Amino acid sequence: MTVEALAGWTVSLDLWGTLIDHTDKGAVADWRVTEFARVFDAFGHRRTLDEVRAAVSATDREVLRQQRWHGVQPVLDDMLAAIRGPLSIPDTPQMASMLRVVHTHAALRGCPQPLDGAVQALTALSMSGTRLVLTSNTLATSAEVHRQLLDDLGLSVYFADMLFSGELGIAKPHPGVFAAITARAQCTPERVWHVGDDRLTDVHGALMAGCRAVHYRPDGEAAQGDAHVITHLGQLIDLLATACQTAGDGIVEPS
Numbered sequence: 181m182t183v184e185a186l187a188g189w190t191v192s193l194d195l196w197g198t199l200i201d202h203t204d205k206g207a208v209a210d211w212r213v214t215e216f217a218r219v220f221d222a223f224g225h226r227r228t229l230d231e232v233r234a235a236v237s238a239t240d241r242e243v244l245r246q247q248r249w250h251g252v253q254p255v256l257d258d259m260l261a262a263i264r265g266p267l268s269i270p271d272t273p274q275m276a277s278m279l280r281v282v283h284t285h286a287a288l289r290g291c292p293q294p295l296d297g298a299v300q301a302l303t304a305l306s307m308s309g310t311r312l313v314l315t316s317n318t319l320a321t322s323a324e325v326h327r328q329l330l331d332d333l334g335l336s337v338y339f340a341d342m343l344f345s346g347e348l349g350i351a352k353p354h355p356g357v358f359a360a361i362t363a364r365a366q367c368t369p370e371r372v373w374h375v376g377d378d379r380l381t382d383v384h385g386a387l388m389a390g391c392r393a394v395h396y397r398p399d400g401e402a403a404q405g406d407a408h409v410i411t412h413l414g415q416l417i418d419l420l421a422t423a424c425q426t427a428g429d430g431i432v433e434p435s
Contacts, residue, residue, distance in 0.1 A: 183417060185425035187309030190365040192343075192386075194352075194376030195316035195326070197414075198396050199298045200333065202290030212236060212286035212320075216263070221430045225269045235263045240319070247317060248380055251354025256280060283329045287321040287329075294365060297413035304417040311365055314339045315357065317375065317381060318346040330396040341365070352378075353385025361391075361433060373420060383407045394419065 193199055202208060213233045220227050228352030239262040243254040260279050264271065305312055318326060323344035330336040341364050345351035348360060362369050376382025377396045386393040393407040400411045408423065410416055 183304070183308040183418075185421045186305070187415075188296045188371070189420075189424055190311040190313060190361065190367055190372045191305055191420065192313040192315045192361050192372060192374040192391075193302075193360075194374070194378070194396075195314060197377040198375060198382075199302075199314075199335065200329075201286055202287070202292055204290050208286050208290040209233075209236070211289040212282060215282040215286075216279065219275060219282065220267070220269055223272065223275045225267070227269075229268050231267060232263075235266045238258070238266070239263045242307075243319060247319070247345070247351045248353070251351050251357070253317075253349050253351045256283065256320075256346075257321070259283065259320065263391045283320045284322040284325050287419050288325070291312050292329060292333070294335065297414065301413040301416045302335065305420075306338050308417065308421070309419075310341050312338055312343040313361055313365065315352065315361060317351045318344050352376075352381040353388065355385070355389040358386055358389035358391050372424045373423075375416065381398075392423075 213229055213236055216231055216236065217227060217232045221233070239259055242262070243259055246252040247254065257276065257280075260276065260283060261271065302312070314330075316326065323346045326344060327336065327342065330342075336342075343357065343360055343364075345357065348357060350356045358369065358372070358374065361372055361374075365372070370392070372386075372391040374382060374386035374391050375394040375396060376386075379395060383393045383395045384390060387406055394416065395407045395409045396413065397409050398411050401409065408419055410419060
């Protein structure tokens with residue numbers, strides 16, 4: 181097995197839960213709720229933190245459901261409208277502008293950091309001749325904020341392309357996301373590996389689009405169907421190199 185076997189292939193990687201994650205997830209929700217309440221109060225709409233938290237949580241659950249099960253990408257202003265609705269708060273351009281900033285930047289309060297082995301895996305893959313693509317679903321956090329975050333973490337340099345659902349207008353597992361990967365890479369789906377931690381959006385989405393899939397499961401859950409499983413990102417380069425070396429033009433069966 182040699183890493184040269186990856187030359188000519190495209191490897192797409194999910195972002196959250198695969199390459200990076202929050203070091204303090206609670207801080208994200210707490211800051212967003214607190215700042216929303218402050219903005220509402222400043223515009224004459226005092227609401228309790230519990231009321232704001234309930235509206236935010238309900239909206240988050242619904243937009244995530246739409247994204248995961250239907251590939252629908254939420255629109256930022258629609259998300260904000262859904263939060264204001266149960267709070268009976270009317271929209272104003274000035275308030276909306278402030279809420280957008282809070283909503284799109286809240287993720288930074290969780291101090292995101294690369295997961296163990298992420299930088300090493302990206303370094304090894306970048307030296308293998310493969311085309312590296314970042315393919316990420318976005319909810320509240322905009323593509324612009326994601327790009328800045330990846331720059332700050334030193335991860336942007338590894339990717340030949342970055343696909344964010346907020347810019348595509350659709351989200352994984354929608355087949356159009358994976359079609360965009362192949363179109364930009366000018367390759368067939370069979371030459372694309374997608375790596376991610378979510379069975380539905382990453383694994384099922386990739387396989388249904390004709391791509392190959394690696395399920396990143398640090399908990400060691402067994403593979404299902406045509407997906408390979410890794411429990412640590414340090415295993416990725418060897419798995420892909422071995423699979424690509426034996427793949428030819430056919431579909432690889434998991435070992």
